Amino acid sequence: MASFEDELRSALRRREPPQDFTERVLARVAAAPVRSATRMSQPWVRWVAAIAAALLLAVGSLEYRHYQGERAKSQILLAVRIAGGKLNKAQKKVQMVTHRSNS
Amino acid sequence: MPPRAPAPSAASAFDFASLVRRHQAMVFSIAWHLLRDRAVAEELAQDVFLSLHQHLAEMESAEHVLFWLRRVTSNRALDVARRRQRRPMVSLESAPEPVAVTPTGDPLLGTALKKLVAALPEKARAIVVLRYQEDLDPAEIARVLGIPVGTVKSQLQRALALLREKLSRVVGQASGPVPGKE
Numbered sequence: 001m002a003s004f005e006d007e008l009r010s011a012l013r014r015r016e017p018p019q020d021f022t023e024r025v026l027a028r029v030a031a032a033p034v035r036s037a038t039r040m041s042q043p044w045v046r047w048v049a050a051i052a053a054a055l056l057l058a059v060g061s062l063e064y065r066h067y068q069g070e071r072a073k074s075q076i077l078l079a080v081r082i083a084g085g086k087l088n089k090a091q092k093k094v095q096m097v098t099h100r101s102n103s
Numbered sequence: 104m105p106p107r108a109p110a111p112s113a114a115s116a117f118d119f120a121s122l123v124r125r126h127q128a129m130v131f132s133i134a135w136h137l138l139r140d141r142a143v144a145e146e147l148a149q150d151v152f153l154s155l156h157q158h159l160a161e162m163e164s165a166e167h168v169l170f171w172l173r174r175v176t177s178n179r180a181l182d183v184a185r186r187r188q189r190r191p192m193v194s195l196e197s198a199p200e201p202v203a204v205t206p207t208g209d210p211l212l213g214t215a216l217k218k219l220v221a222a223l224p225e226k227a228r229a230i231v232v233l234r235y236q237e238d239l240d241p242a243e244i245a246r247v248l249g250i251p252v253g254t255v256k257s258q259l260q261r262a263l264a265l266l267r268e269k270l271s272r273v274v275g276q277a278s279g280p281v282p283g284k285e
Contacts, residue, residue, distance in 0.1 A: 004267060005235070011216040012236040017131035017145055022123045025152045029119070032153060042160070 119159065122168060123152050129169075129237065130176045136232040137180040139221045147183060151176050173237065174247045177229050184225045215273050219266050227262040230255055 130151050134144035154175060155168070162168050220231055226248075233244045241259065245252040 004263075004270075007212050008216055008220075008231070008235045008266070009238075011213040012132075012136055012220065012232055014128040014132040014236060015135060016128050017148060021127050021131070021145070021148070022120060025123050025127075025149050026120060028149060028153055029156045032156075 119156055122155070126169070126172050127152075130172055132236055133173065133176045133232060134180045136217075136220070136236060137177070137184055137225070137228055143183065144180075147179055148176070151179060170247065173233070173239075174249075177233065177247055178249075181225050181229055184228075212270075215270060216266065219269050219273070223262055223265070226250075227258050230258050231262050231266075234259060 127148065131144060131148040134147045134151075135141065138144050138147070151172060155162075155172065158171070162171065220228060223231060229248060230244055233239045233247060234241075239247065241252050241255040244259075245255045248255070
């Protein structure tokens with residue numbers, strides 16, 4: 001008598017699909033639109049695209065940092081200019097007061 | 104052991120029609136055993152081959168094709184089974200039985216086993232089908248289904264114990280001891 005596993009193997013043996021299965025598959029393949037992305041499916045193309053995207057991200061990130069630096073620099077210059085103006089005014093007032101008290 | 108495809112040297116060497124003829128029984132049977140619905144299994148098998156045709160340029164060897172077909176068929180059939188989340192739409196008794204390649208074993212026992220396998224949870228069913236239809240070892244099943252080997256081994260053991268127990272309850276009393284349990 002066959003073992004349990006042999007019975008299982010027999011119950012789950014391969015079955016043939018309908019006789020016209022191959023023809024139906026080939027008909028569907030013929031009717032299916034041609035994939036234009038076959039070049040993209042090549043591994044080297046995907047690698048090049050990934051490297052280009054990484055480079056683009058790196059350059060973009062550097063540019064953004066540069067822009068942020070420039071912006072911070074101009075803000076500091078503006079702050080220094082405003083502070084300088086205020087200091088000038090204060091200095092003039094101090095000079096006026098000193099001049100008055102001397103005369 | 105299912106027949107292995109001879110190894111063509113490059114993807115360009117693949118003749119699609121002969122690939123379909125060589126692997127159609129394997130693809131259809133995995134879908135049929137997992138879904139127990141002939142029409143759905145046939146449609147799924149056609150979809151798998153259509154997808155293979157679209158990915159043919161990526162195939163590196165005959166083994167790659169075989170592995171790809173097993174993986175894609177199993178995963179798609181599991182997806183369909185999970186989506187349906189119910190038992191077969193047509194009962195096994197009324198469903199037309201596909202043509203058997205080499206009918207062996209006890210037909211009554213076979214029918215009972217098919218019923219019991221169909222009642223297993225989807226993942227366990229896929230493991231049992233890949234083990235006994237495709238004769239894959241646990242490591243190969245793990246690669247096909249993308250799960251750890253330990254999970255395959257434990258699920259397979261549990262499924263076999265469950266099948267043995269249920270089979271002994273279904274046919275054991277009527278026709279004597281269950282094979283392999285004497």
